[in-house]
Amino acid sequence: MFKKGGKLIFLAILIVVLLVVNLLLGSVKIPVADVLSILFGERSNEIFSNIILKSRLPQALVAIVAGAGLAVSGLQMQTVFRNPLAGPSVLGISNGASLGVAIIVLMSGSLAGISLSRMGYVGDAAISVAAIIGSLAVMALIVWVARKVKGNVTLLIIGVMIGYLVTAIVGVLKFFSAEEDIKAYVVWGLGSFARVSGDQMLLFTGMMLVLLPLSFLLVKTLNLMLLGDDYARNLGLNVSRARTLVILNSSVLVAIVTAYCGPIMFIGLAVPHLCRAIFKTSDHRILVPGTILTGAALALLCSLVARMPGFEGALPVNSVTALIGAPVIASVIFKRRKDDVRE
């Protein structure tokens, strides 16, 4: 227990270190002393403080909460479906977000004749709202289905099918859209922690800081679900209600993150595996805080790489998450398998 607590503390420290490095590094060189003084309220250098407070700090904070949300959402999905390949995107929730965005970005151009991609702030807000509506609509559908069907696998397959369906609709929409709008949609689809700024950033982090602690309420539920439906029910769990609650919590997290950052792949799928390997447990009392911290740390690392000198912030987060994440996770899991064999 203490050993696991120690690992959690180490992760927390790692996050702080990565946060500082995120503030220090970037395409514009800002001396360490200046960064610190800006953080403590010094406003002597207008340009530097603008870069730190309006770009780097919001981006890092967004990465932290987005990473945490995606990771814990992935953990919940994997447990509820007892499927290691489940992730936040598996039920089509993020596809729902894409559909919402596609409708508003692509349709506004071809129907109303205004291009959202040229509308700046208003356009961004509209995209976020559309994404949330889209993903919540798919989520409502999934929750409705979840109450009708018994088997987890059936639900999973239906979720994947809904995902395909939604993607197909997006494809049709694209076909009828102006090139400029399609580009705006594709850029949104690449994912970014940098898009959220100002008041929206506060709203986003605020919502996530309310939602993330809610996932702790489901810890015992998730532990019981590990045993399978029958054992869980016998230990007093209302299985179908529990399943709905977990899917609801997980989906809302994904919906909000996707709305503000675009569909970010990989973190939600991989971090739970990474955590199980690090903590060597399936106890969600450890795994939930563990995935939240690991997800935040990994997202910060990816955000850092995406802004490395030379890339100039142009590298899409989705490519980075997979480029860094995939080898790390593959090696960790490979190592764990070897340990298992030796045991």
Added chain:
Amino acid sequence: MSENNQTIRLENLSIGYFGKKGKKEVARGISANLYAGELTCLIGPNGIGKSTLMRTICAFQQKLGGKILIEGRELSEYQDKELSKKIGVVLTHRPQIQNMSVEELVSLGRSPYTGFWGKLEKKDKKIVEEAISLIGIENLKDRMIQNLSDGERQKVMIAKAIAQQTPIICLDEPTAFLDFPSKIETMQLLQRLCRDKGKTIFLSTHDLELALQIADRIWLMQKVQDRNRSTWHSQSHNLDDGSNYFSQSHNSDDSSNNLSQSQNSDDSPIQNENSTAKLTIGTPEEVAKSGALSAFIERKGITFDSDQLRVKINR
């Protein structure tokens, strides 16, 4: 056997499934009791509905009709949480869990009693420890579930049910997949729990001779065979001593549930025109004497010795 020991009572129970085209009945008219301190084994051919009966009693699936009384109260009136303190289950299939220690799994048996975080109090920890030592798996405590043998894992699941502190434990084929010594060991363990702890233990099994040797009571579930119908009637009379015995215990019960005794003794446990399965109940000797076991087991080359309770293979 006094009615005080009666923990589960089935009255004219019908079991089966709710399908798209209405109900599919597996068995009906089941009236029987389970008693504290007794090991009851449910036997019968594959597909006859043993698991359905088991799952219905554990509230995993809905009954089609009749009554299930757990300690005098209708099963469907129990909240999930309340029921989890009455019936503990052990299932056949292996839970697919990685990286959970034996101790952690047994601790999950305390879930009905713990708060939202699932934290064990001192008392809970003691109960978990006692359950582990009662089953004799102290040496496995820190092992991971995925590294256990089938026999060891089954013991862990039984320890979980002990930690759950339920008066009733239902086990669905707990001895399937076990090697022979482990089968016997598991059955002995369960018998000990009945004797020493006064648990009501109800299990389904295909290990017939083992069940006959160790069970206090046998529930034999089998198909109603039309061509044997007349034979069954006479045999059922033979068993009626046992059945009457149940009826009497019904009589001495509180008569709050207005059940016609005569009808009950007619239905119980045999003879129903439309029924697809019937139940023969009694001590191993009684069931053997009734001829029901011979009808279940005997076919060309196989005979059943109802005095020795042995299956003989004619070579």
